Amino acid sequence: MNHWLFKTEPDLFSIDDLARAPGRKTSWEGVRNYQARNFLRDQVHRGDLVLLYHSNANPTAIVGLCEITREAYPDRTALDPSSRYHDPKASEANLPWVMVDLRLKEQFVRPLTLAELRMNKLLVDLELLRKGSRLSIQPVTERQFKAILAMTR
DNA sequence: GCCAACGTTGGC
């Protein structure tokens, strides 16, 4: 099993929105970066665990834990001119974007802020904490994952 | 709102 960190801007879609969604499930559309797409398409598997992170937020923090319920399938929002994720270069014949489905397992009582994460020596190599890190789909090692979960307990 | 870091685009 692989572990991941997915970013979301709570102004657009927050963990509270996910908690209110039917079955606490959602599709994860809108990824428009090739490196992130490659992770989604090739390495995110059903049953994988996902840490949810609020970016552009106050506070910026890891806010919960999710589980992948469906592996990569075409992200057709790219073809929809009215979608905020519309990709004018995409077409039926050339649709490079994929999405997955996930379900909320746990909303952390106490969000783990960036500042707090930076203080954990086990997380020095966490992609999220790297200067200039922008990747919205990030792999997390099992060690890192366990260290993060331990901070919530 | 500022701005550093990063990814993409496009001229050559």
Add this chain to the structure above:
DNA sequence: GCCAACGTTGGC
């Protein structure tokens, strides 16, 4: 293939 210009991300 290089690289400058531009747009986006995202912390602060």
